[in-house]
Amino acid sequence: MVHFHAIIRLDGADGPDQSPPDWADHHLLARAVPVAARSVKLLSPASELGRWTLAWGEQLDIRPILLDPCAEGLSERAVAGYIAKYATKGAEASGTIDHRLSCSACRGRGRMSLMAACGLCHGTGLKPGLHLEALPVSEHARRMIRTCWDLGARPEYRALRLRPWAHMLGFRGHFSSKSRAYSLTLGDLRTARARHRSDQARQQHGLPPLDDATTLVLGHWRFAGIGYTRRSDHRRAHPPARPDRSPDRRRAGGVMTAPALIHSRRLYRVCEAMRLLSLSRSVIYELIRSGRLRSVTQGRTRLIPASAIDDYIALLEREAS
Numbered sequence: 001m002v003h004f005h006a007i008i009r010l011d012g013a014d015g016p017d018q019s020p021p022d023w024a025d026h027h028l029l030a031r032a033v034p035v036a037a038r039s040v041k042l043l044s045p046a047s048e049l050g051r052w053t054l055a056w057g058e059q060l061d062i063r064p065i066l067l068d069p070c071a072e073g074l075s076e077r078a079v080a081g082y083i084a085k086y087a088t089k090g091a092e093a094s095g096t097i098d099h100r101l102s103c104s105a106c107r108g109r110g111r112m113s114l115m116a117a118c119g120l121c122h123g124t125g126l127k128p129g130l131h132l133e134a135l136p137v138s139e140h141a142r143r144m145i146r147t148c149w150d151l152g153a154r155p156e157y158r159a160l161r162l163r164p165w166a167h168m169l170g171f172r173g174h175f176s177s178k179s180r181a182y183s184l185t186l187g188d189l190r191t192a193r194a195r196h197r198s199d200q201a202r203q204q205h206g207l208p209p210l211d212d213a214t215t216l217v218l219g220h221w222r223f224a225g226i227g228y229t230r231r232s233d234h235r236r237a238h239p240p241a242r243p244d245r246s247p248d249r250r251r252a253g254g255v256m257t258a259p260a261l262i263h264s265r266r267l268y269r270v271c272e273a274m275r276l277l278s279l280s281r282s283v284i285y286e287l288i289r290s291g292r293l294r295s296v297t298q299g300r301t302r303l304i305p306a307s308a309i310d311d312y313i314a315l316l317e318r319e320a321s
């Protein structure tokens with residue numbers, strides 16, 4: 001069963017850019033639509049289900065959409081609101097749910113091959129822990145989901161993949177289709193929404209509105225660099241300085257140290273210090289015990305301050321020179 005909404009418009013003889021003649025008003029259109037609906041037929045392509053003649057049913061509800069808010073009929077705002085409801089809510093607006101019911105491993109088939117039952121759902125085809133009877137949906141929706149699920153087990157409906165789409169009542173298409181000549185495109189809508197959000201944000205922060213000629217760069221990322229991961233890299237980049245014995249330096253405090261590692265954090269766990277210093281766990285603990293590497297404790301966790309790592313490297317460099 002297909003439940004279908006269409007907005008139908010009359011145009012002039014030369015297409016969407018031309019207005020229709022005066023005598024072609026909405027009364028004429030409302031009389032023409034039922035005639036067209038009755039006469040349209042489509043023969044489905046041949047499949048395991050056979051060939052079917054598809055046609056519109058008896059139920060037809062035609063309402064004019066009028067731009068004048070006081071006129072008799074639907075206002076354009078009401079139609080926009082109605083479409084928006086379907087656009088944002090999807091199938092759950094009709095009382096069903098917004099996620100799949102089928103097992104992710106076997107996609108609802110209940111078995112992985114002809115012989116082997118699915119190990120995840122144990123042959124039910126349902127997502128583990130899910131029961132169709134326990135779904136929080138109306139009885140009406142549950143019956144449609146159940147029908148979809150049961151039909152999905154039949155080999156002749158295999159191609160329809162009804163079980164993975166049972167939560168959508170078997171429908172797996174887009175909720176709307178549009179004609180470019182008649183409609184706003186989704187791209188237009190997204191642009192308008194982005195523009196509105198940006199204006200709102202600028203207003204909030206007291207910034208002047210953007211004019212159309214401005215190109216706004218939203219983000220700029222730059223690689224700032226990393227520290228040395230191995231002691232040998234650090235050594236190569238910063239060869240040990242000879243102790244500077246110039247009078248100025250001596251007065252200022254003696255021996256120069258090599259530039260510190262670039263640290264983004266102040267404290268490291270032992271396993272991180274191992275990586276930073278290229279040393280094993282036992283050597284790190286030996287250094288801590290012997291007082292060559294300072295450490296602190298926070299609760300039961302032993303941590304190495306970033307400055308202690310710098311100091312240890314500087315100590316090694318002094319010893320090497």
Ligand SMILES: [Zn+2]
Nearest residue numbers: 103106118121
């Ligand atoms: Zn399964």
